[in-house]
Amino acid sequence: MTGETDRKQAAEHLALTLVGAGMQRMAARVLAAFLFTDAPSLTAGDLSEELGASAGSVSGAIKMVMQMGLIERAPAPGSRREHYRMRDRAWTTLYGRQHAPIDDILSAVAHGVETVGPGPARERLIYMRDFYEFLLSEVPTLIERFEAQRSGQHRGESRP
Amino acid sequence: MTGETDRKQAAEHLALTLVGAGMQRMAARVLAAFLFTDAPSLTAGDLSEELGASAGSVSGAIKMVMQMGLIERAPAPGSRREHYRMRDRAWTTLYGRQHAPIDDILSAVAHGVETVGPGPARERLIYMRDFYEFLLSEVPTLIERFEAQRSGQHRGESRP
DNA sequence: GCGAACGTTCAGAAATTTCTGAAGACAGAT
DNA sequence: ATCTGTCTTCAGAAATTTCTGAACGTTCGC
CATH class of the missing domain: 1.10.10.10 (Winged helix-like DNA-binding domain superfamily/Winged helix DNA-binding domain)
Structure with missing residues (x-):
């Protein structure tokens, strides 16, 4: 219906x-x-x-x-x-864009690492910085993987 | 300073x-x-x-x-x-949580696929659904990978 | 050119979100 | 049991976001 x-x-x-x-x-x-x-x-x-x-x-x-x-x-x-x-690429684009703020967060944190002297706070900031750096490098790969997989099988079909 | x-x-x-x-x-x-x-x-x-x-x-x-x-x-x-x-795991947790809305988006889209009859709209909805399903399955893997890598090298060091 | 149909911009109105301050609830010390 | 310091809740105030409606530009057809 x-x-x-x-x-x-x-x-x-x-x-x-x-x-x-x-x-x-x-x-x-x-x-x-x-x-x-x-x-x-x-x-x-x-x-x-x-x-x-x-x-x-x-x-x-x-x-x-x-x-x-x-x-x-x-x-x-x-x-x-x-x-x-x-x-065409709307959704992968959207997802990629949601990661734009990550750049900003990353630089704010990096600045924090420079500002804070040795101690627990600094260790925490370093961890956070490394994590967001990791993300920034991995997300594009993730999206590429999806696109490759999709054009590969070319399923484009619905389900029962 | x-x-x-x-x-x-x-x-x-x-x-x-x-x-x-x-x-x-x-x-x-x-x-x-x-x-x-x-x-x-x-x-x-x-x-x-x-x-x-x-x-x-x-x-x-x-x-x-x-x-x-x-x-x-x-x-x-x-x-x-x-x-x-x-x-301890605050940052990976935070990132994981930002993906909670994805669940909601996914079910809204899946419902759309059921609602809409054959045509371009349906194809689009299917593509979007597949993409978010892919994300949902990959993100936890991504986080695990970071944590493994980190405890592996145990660098915890600052920079020049 | 002139007129008409669309799209855009912007000031103000409406709705929503966010913060505060005061009143109340709870836990521990006396 | 009562008192004191601390946290929580909640109604209203303040600030922010979002929408509208009207005035202005633009572009196309005539």
């Missing part, structure tokens, strides 16, 4: 969990709309109507989601409006 | 970057205080004074940071107050 209502509900539900994970509310709703649509592209107007939100907030949200590298402009055939669609 | 003022500044700076990464303000400040102290344990009163915050907000922050598994009660010798200290 799965009426249009169910689809919207599922989309809103996902948007809310993304908010729980730290994403801005409207940006999450816009992202979910793209994820759940079968249309090849959406315009700001489409989103405004679909989400029942003002043109202003949709504009801001699109800007954010674009900066995150999750959607892109779609070649607009004859149409006057700007069309957008999800990018 | 590195006076007490520098230490506090470095701690506050780290707290702010943690806030940028999504942590609550006061919780981040409390955490940084523990990270940067050479004292074997801190009490709520110590923190309140050190951070210039009310007893109420410190209490709430301690509760959060405890629930995150980053600090623990320290055996209090004769003292009437409650003493706390950082846990």
Whole structure:
């Protein structure tokens, strides 16, 4: 069955969990709309109507989601409006981006190590610094591994 | 050099970057205080004074940071107050916890896959589901690898 | 050019989050 | 048992974030 209502509900539900994970509310709703649509592209107007939100907030949200590298402009055939669609690597990109703050944390901690004299605090800071350095080097590898594995088996199929 | 003022500044700076990464303000400040102290344990009163915050907000922050598994009660010798200290595995724990939302995202997406009929949207949802499933299985491995590597070389040293 | 349709920006309103201060609860000392 | 110092809870205040609506630009068709 799965009426249009169910689809919207599922989309809103996902948007809310993304908010729980730290994403801005409207940006999450816009992202979910793209994820759940079968249309090849959406315009700001489409989103405004679909989400029942003002043109202003949709504009801001699109800007954010674009900066995150999750959607892109779609070649607009004859149409006057700007069309957008999800990018292919959206999810790995999103995950990679969530690691951007790690850079900042790392430099803050490294500065701490320089500032603090010998003692337990310094040992702790060194441990933390090493851990975040490790992460920073391993995450890209992780993502590559997923992409390789996926294009390898090319499953793209659903389940029972 | 590195006076007490520098230490506090470095701690506050780290707290702010943690806030940028999504942590609550006061919780981040409390955490940084523990990270940067050479004292074997801190009490709520110590923190309140050190951070210039009310007893109420410190209490709430301690509760959060405890629930995150980053600090623990320290055996209090004769003292009437409650003493706390950082846990050993704090940082790997913190990182693991940041992945808790992934569980939620995963089930929201899985539900989406069930709800949506065949089409581009469904393919997208399947890709996303697979990616988050992959993450969920790989992250614990990653952390184990770090811990193994660390206890292996046992470097615990600073740099020039 | 001129007009109309869209998109963007921004000041202010609304909602949410976060902090404080005071009142209450608890544990140990006397 | 009572008192004292310490922690917790909670209602309201303050600050921050987020949304809206209106004014302004831009681009395309005529």
